[in-house]
Amino acid sequence: MTNEWRIYQGAHEPHDGIDRLPPPPPWRDFQEGDGSATPFEREVHVGSGRRLPRENAYYADDRTIEAVNTALYLRRPLLVTGDPGVGKSTLADAVARELKLGTVLRWPVNSKTTLRDGLYRYDSLGRLEEAGVDRADGTSAVATDLGRYVSLGPLGTALAPYALPRVLLIDEIDKSDIDLPNDLLDVFEEGSFEIPELARAADQQETVDVRPAGGGAPVGVECGVVRCLAFPFVILTSNGEREFAPAFLRRCVRLPLPSVTTDHTRLRAIVRAHLPGAEEQADEIIARFKQHAATGELATDQLLNAIYLVSRTSQDGAPDLDRLVQLVFQHLNVTVPAES
Structure with missing residues (x-):
């Protein structure tokens, strides 16, 4: 019914x-x-x-x-x-x-x-x-x-x-x-x-x-x-x-629509929908995403961008996970100061 x-x-x-x-x-x-x-x-x-x-x-x-x-x-x-x-x-x-x-x-x-x-x-x-x-x-x-x-x-x-x-x-x-x-x-x-x-x-x-x-x-x-x-x-x-x-x-x-930035299950579902097969390897990045979201505004497409980039870090010269997170998980409601 x-x-x-x-x-x-x-x-x-x-x-x-x-x-x-x-x-x-x-x-x-x-x-x-x-x-x-x-x-x-x-x-x-x-x-x-x-x-x-x-x-x-x-x-x-x-x-x-x-x-x-x-x-x-x-x-x-x-x-x-x-x-x-x-x-x-x-x-x-x-x-x-x-x-x-x-x-x-x-x-x-x-x-x-x-x-x-x-x-x-x-x-x-x-x-x-x-x-x-x-x-x-x-x-x-x-x-x-x-x-x-x-x-x-x-x-x-x-x-x-x-x-x-x-x-x-x-x-x-x-x-x-x-x-x-x-x-x-x-x-x-x-x-x-x-x-x-x-x-x-x-x-x-x-x-x-x-x-x-x-x-x-x-x-x-x-x-x-x-x-x-x-x-x-x-x-x-x-x-x-x-x-x-x-x-x-x-x-x-x-x-x-409630924020999904603290819901691990829904975040994994979003990753699975957009990047099939990547959700099992994405748990660490999701955890970092939730940590950053707790201190400022983030959007789920930033999470997807980070997971995609991590899948490409096997190449020589690619930044490590810490640097990728720093590059992608920038808060949307905070002005990032220029680096000296």
């Missing part, structure tokens, strides 16, 4: 469990009429040149699995909080790969990011340049091909009318401008947004095909409105550097 409830199981093999996802709660049902679905490639591929992680390189415990499934069932964003290196961002890849939901849409956030950056881009300069140019047959290029000036951002693409949820990673939301989380509320509640430049021209061109983020089939936008059929699986990551308003928090499923 537990496995039946778990759409996402933390498994290492892709499966079609997403087909068992029941209908959404009535207040989270965004399907209106008989809108046609936009096709997308469900197999994970490297469309942007980014190297995807190994398919078995993420360890999901029961708490993580339950939180992911809760977000899937309720059609709510998943707010994942934790220290750097605990696997917040990698979780999106793991879910997309296992449930065969295509390549993850990524939206990295900083203090200058606005909601529109995630929704769409409009090439106003390009349209102005061609506004006075008529085609040979006398028709206006602007009036007949509005889609050439519009492209969807990661958030806008995730809200496109796909039959299955796309996976969207909004990375480091705590680094955003203070208004961005609140700006997201309407989009998350409505499952739709308007592109004013297309809405104003709807009497000339009711349906416009626009380019989605990451490539793929064009998205048909009717009367300037992008409306999802299946609410996307959204992961928002936070390093815990700020607090969020209650209105934002109550619309999210929250998953605080």
Whole structure:
């Protein structure tokens, strides 16, 4: 029965469990009429040149699995909080790969990011340049091909009318401008947004095909409105550097990830996932990693870097273990003074 409830199981093999996802709660049902679905490639591929992680390189415990499934069932964003290196961002890849939901849409956030950056881009300069140019047959290029000036951002693409949820990673939301989380509320509640430049021209061109983020089939936008059929699986990551308003928090499923820097068993599991066969030889390095983590902030990728380097120290001139530890286990929250 537990496995039946778990759409996402933390498994290492892709499966079609997403087909068992029941209908959404009535207040989270965004399907209106008989809108046609936009096709997308469900197999994970490297469309942007980014190297995807190994398919078995993420360890999901029961708490993580339950939180992911809760977000899937309720059609709510998943707010994942934790220290750097605990696997917040990698979780999106793991879910997309296992449930065969295509390549993850990524939206990295900083203090200058606005909601529109995630929704769409409009090439106003390009349209102005061609506004006075008529085609040979006398028709206006602007009036007949509005889609050439519009492209969807990661958030806008995730809200496109796909039959299955796309996976969207909004990375480091705590680094955003203070208004961005609140700006997201309407989009998350409505499952739709308007592109004013297309809405104003709807009497000339009711349906416009626009380019989605990451490539793929064009998205048909009717009367300037992008409306999802299946609410996307959204992961928002936070390093815990700020607090969020209650209105934002109550619309999210929250998953605080504890630090793994003191958990020998989980550290060995992480090493096993990323460097198969190395966990037995890694115990001494893990012990040193835990000692250093007790006095300052470290990330698990520093542990993996150290273990990889140790496997290469058989060559002449390579530094010994003490020096490697000194080089790699530098605290993230301490400024290292220059050596004299």
